[in-house]
Amino acid sequence: MKKITLDINNIYNSVTCFFRQWKGLLLIILLLTGSANSIVAQRPPPPALCDTAKTPGTLPNTAIPICDKGVYYTPHPFRCIGGQVRVPNHCRLNPLSPPEDIPYDIFSPVYYKFKCYKSGTFGFTIRPASPYVNLDWQLYDITNTTPLLAIRSSQNVIAGNWSPIEGITGTEIYGLPFVICKPQMNSPLSQYSGMPDLIAEHEYLLLIANSRLNTEDYTLTIEGGTADIKDPIEPHLDKAIPECIGTEIIVKLNKEVRCSSLTLTGSEFTILPAGPAILSARPLNCNGNLGFTELVLTLSSPLTDGNYQLVIKNGTDANTIIDFCNTPIPINEQTAFSFVAPRPILADSIGNPDCVPDSIKLYFPKLIDCSSIAPNGTNFLINGPAPVTIRSAAGKCTNGKTEYVIIKFNSPIRTKGNYVLTLKTADDGSAILDECGEEPPPQNINFAVADTVNANFTYNMLLGCQRDTLTFSHPGGNDVNKWMWKFNDKLVATQNHTLIWPAKSDNEIELIVSNSGCKDTAAITIKLDNEVKAIFDMPSVICPDDKLEVLNKTEGVVDVWRWNFDISSTSNLKDPTPFLMPSHNREAYYTVKLVAYNNTIGCSDSTRKTLTVLDNCSGSVPTGFTPNNDGRNDYFSPHNAVKADNYEFKVFNRMGQLIFHTRNWQAKWDGMVNGVVQTTGVYVWMLSYTHRDTGKPVFQKGIVTLIR
Numbered sequence: 001m002k003k004i005t006l007d008i009n010n011i012y013n014s015v016t017c018f019f020r021q022w023k024g025l026l027l028i029i030l031l032l033t034g035s036a037n038s039i040v041a042q043r044p045p046p047p048a049l050c051d052t053a054k055t056p057g058t059l060p061n062t063a064i065p066i067c068d069k070g071v072y073y074t075p076h077p078f079r080c081i082g083g084q085v086r087v088p089n090h091c092r093l094n095p096l097s098p099p100e101d102i103p104y105d106i107f108s109p110v111y112y113k114f115k116c117y118k119s120g121t122f123g124f125t126i127r128p129a130s131p132y133v134n135l136d137w138q139l140y141d142i143t144n145t146t147p148l149l150a151i152r153s154s155q156n157v158i159a160g161n162w163s164p165i166e167g168i169t170g171t172e173i174y175g176l177p178f179v180i181c182k183p184q185m186n187s188p189l190s191q192y193s194g195m196p197d198l199i200a201e202h203e204y205l206l207l208i209a210n211s212r213l214n215t216e217d218y219t220l221t222i223e224g225g226t227a228d229i230k231d232p233i234e235p236h237l238d239k240a241i242p243e244c245i246g247t248e249i250i251v252k253l254n255k256e257v258r259c260s261s262l263t264l265t266g267s268e269f270t271i272l273p274a275g276p277a278i279l280s281a282r283p284l285n286c287n288g289n290l291g292f293t294e295l296v297l298t299l300s301s302p303l304t305d306g307n308y309q310l311v312i313k314n315g316t317d318a319n320t321i322i323d324f325c326n327t328p329i330p331i332n333e334q335t336a337f338s339f340v341a342p343r344p345i346l347a348d349s350i351g352n353p354d355c356v357p358d359s360i361k362l363y364f365p366k367l368i369d370c371s372s373i374a375p376n377g378t379n380f381l382i383n384g385p386a387p388v389t390i391r392s393a394a395g396k397c398t399n400g401k402t403e404y405v406i407i408k409f410n411s412p413i414r415t416k417g418n419y420v421l422t423l424k425t426a427d428d429g430s431a432i433l434d435e436c437g438e439e440p441p442p443q444n445i446n447f448a449v450a451d452t453v454n455a456n457f458t459y460n461m462l463l464g465c466q467r468d469t470l471t472f473s474h475p476g477g478n479d480v481n482k483w484m485w486k487f488n489d490k491l492v493a494t495q496n497h498t499l500i501w502p503a504k505s506d507n508e509i510e511l512i513v514s515n516s517g518c519k520d521t522a523a524i525t526i527k528l529d530n531e532v533k534a535i536f537d538m539p540s541v542i543c544p545d546d547k548l549e550v551l552n553k554t555e556g557v558v559d560v561w562r563w564n565f566d567i568s569s570t571s572n573l574k575d576p577t578p579f580l581m582p583s584h585n586r587e588a589y590y591t592v593k594l595v596a597y598n599n600t601i602g603c604s605d606s607t608r609k610t611l612t613v614l615d616n617c618s619g620s621v622p623t624g625f626t627p628n629n630d631g632r633n634d635y636f637s638p639h640n641a642v643k644a645d646n647y648e649f650k651v652f653n654r655m656g657q658l659i660f661h662t663r664n665w666q667a668k669w670d671g672m673v674n675g676v677v678q679t680t681g682v683y684v685w686m687l688s689y690t691h692r693d694t695g696k697p698v699f700q701k702g703i704v705t706l707i708r
Contacts, residue, residue: 048079048080050082050108055077060146060147060205061147063111065112065256066112066114066222067115067324067325068230068231068325071221074110077108080108084106085138085151086151087101087160088101089101090179102154107209107213109209110208110209111205112220113206115201115202115203115231116198120226122195122197123170123195124170125170125171125220126168126170126218129218130216133210134212138157138159138160138206139159139206141156141202141203143202151207161190162181163182164182164189168191169191171196175192175193176192177194178194179193198229231255234327236329236333237334237335238252239252239337240308242303244435246302246341247298248298249299249310250294251269251297252293253329256293257291257293257324258321258322258324259291261320261322263315263317266315268312268313268314268315268319268321269311269312271310271311279300281296284296306338308336308337311333312333312334313332345440346443348364349363351404355519358409358413359407359409360407361404361405361406362380363403367435369432369437370394370395373432374428376427379393379423379430379432380407381424382407384417384418384449385416385418385419388413392407393405393408413449416450419448422444449517450479452518452520454520455474455513456522457472459471459526463601464603467502468530469498470500473496474496480513480515483495483513485510487499487508503528503529509525510522532597532603533556533605534594536550536594537550537553540611542611542613543617543640544583544613546580552575552594557598558597558598561573561574562597563592564594565592568581586615588612591611592610593608594607614640619698620638621687622704623704624706625671627706627708636669636671636704636706644692646689647663647665648662649662653678659678659683660673671706679708680707682704683704687701
């Protein structure tokens with residue numbers, strides 16, 4: 001039997017070439033037979049841009065909320081072109097190209113959002129309905145940004161998988177611990193990524209997209225991992241607020257709930273005692289995120305004055321209202337509200353004025369219509385101990401309504417006392433109106449302005465030798481009733497205070513005073529430096545023909561000095577002039593002492609040092625030594641090379657090996673090498689230095705005999 005081998009690529013190329021050559025003729029035949037129009041009509045419509053979609057989850061700002069582990073089924077995502085998202089720069093094809101985010105095309109995306117309530121790892125699986133579909137995904141931390149901004153940069157990406165492997169994808173414990181890129185040279189591929197770490201109280205955005213323009217069903221299963229994404233807050237009624245004429249009630253909830261759980265007839269609610277019937281319910285701001293926190297109930301007739309309870313129950317859809325964890329508001333939960341038919345209202349109160357106020361806030365029990373407030377402030381008048389001219393008035397408006405009116409002055413009020421704010425008709429004859437169109441009657445409201453305060457303080461010091469005593473005082477006055485001192489890191493809440501500090505110390509002092517209306521702060525730094533500490537520097541060794549120089553470094557306040565140079569001399573100068581110490585052709589030792597006095601406070605301190613005066617500083621090198629530990633001639637070195645700068649001394653054995661080396665003129669060779677006693681014999685030495693007085697370089701060499 002003859003074996004037949006098919007080359008698929010050659011067949012494909014041949015068919016393609018044939019079609020290109022004959023497609024014009026085929027089209028003419030189809031037009032003549034009337035078949036072309038039917039073929040054109042059967043073409044699928046061109047794909048839309050995802051920006052035009054209204055399907056929930058298609059855009060980042062309409063992400064589908066998820067709130068717990070479980071299975072989330074997504075049927076046929078909207079077929080659209082999702083544009084590009086950014087992936088980390090390690091996914092760039094050329095590793096030598098500049099490090100920047102890489103754009104990846106996405107198709108038919110679905111976005112999910114959730115919050116982490118307990119830190120840990122995050123596990124999930126994406127299982128397409130067909131095993132031949134390739135789905136990609138990327139996870140963002142959007143805590144400090146918005147979903148739309150997050151996908152424009154890779155800085156918020158914490159995990160992702162763009163592998164071309166078809167079928168199941170997601171995360172697992174042993175997955176690759178980085179964002180898996182599209183196929184690249186030598187890049188590892190896997191359908192699983194490592195479980196990313198989630199942080200408690202952070203919010204996240206999960207993108208799942210098709211690698212091609214298709215819309216396959218899939219299930220998202222959140223399982224495994226140690227992170228907890230279940231929302232612990234249960235939904236409840238927060239408050240009910242009837243609008244002005246009592247035909248609508250605004251209901252506020254404590255958290256976001258599903259739009260689909262509310263019936264349009266408002267069958268989940270009833271009013272007690274029996275009042276108007278509820279005709280309809282509509283959620284507010286229910287687009288995009290599929291959730292709402294406020295709804296409006298429309299009543300069959302206006303409420304009458306009285307106290308009511310709004311009660312929730314199972315509606316015609318067999319539930320109350322449920323959140324995204326499918327947790328319902330408990331049946332028979334209720335919230336109280338009152339209704340009073342529109343009538344003139346009085347202002348509630350004036351907020352606590354600031355110290356030296358340049359404005360005040362006037363609060364009302366109902367919202368005020370912002371357009372009814374005269375901008376020049378002529379709805380108001382102020383009288384008091386000092387004249388006050390009003391410059392302007394305005395509210396902090398939301399949807400044209402405000403809870404309070406801010407009344408600003410031409411200049412701040414600096415005079416203490418009680419003032420009276422009067423509500424009146426504006427210069428143009430208009431009046432302030434509340435949200436129900438009612439005009440408040442003329443009214444006087446009192447407010448007080450506190451006296452200004454000054455935190456400047458005084459202090460006294462009692463100086464000591466080691467410790468200083470300081471007393472701090474504030475004069476009070478101006479109704480000051482609170483003091484808070486900060487002495488370095490110590491807090492003290494008294495008007496006056498005494499403490500003790502070291503006589504040498506730097507101290508930060510701050511005082512805050514207030515009179516329940518005004519406060520002021522004063523701060524200073526006090527540097528104490530009266531401790532007497534006798535300190536001086538001098539050489540420890542000098543040559544017999546060198547003058548002794550001392551450098552006085554005494555600290556503190558000193559008015560008397562006393563130097564004692566052993567048997568040689570004394571001085572009362574702060575800085576004695578250099579002088580020669582006695583020389584006896586032998587090495588001598590002297591004690592130098594300094595006493596410093598502060599006679600003003602009766603303190604003193606002293607210090608002393610020992611001076612060695614050498615017998616000579618010739619730097620000559622002996623010709624032999626006997627290292628036998630008898631205390632005589634046990635070491636070998638140049639004699640008193642104290643004036644040798646850049647000093648270097650070396651000793652070599654008979655074979656030319658370096659056995660001793662030093663740059664310290666006081667170091668000596670003890671006749672041993674690495675702890676091993678050297679034998680009797682002749683050794684070579686080399687000496688080099690620069691003479692300190694002449695500045696001339698010196699080099700010498702010779703031999704020395706070690707005798708045992």
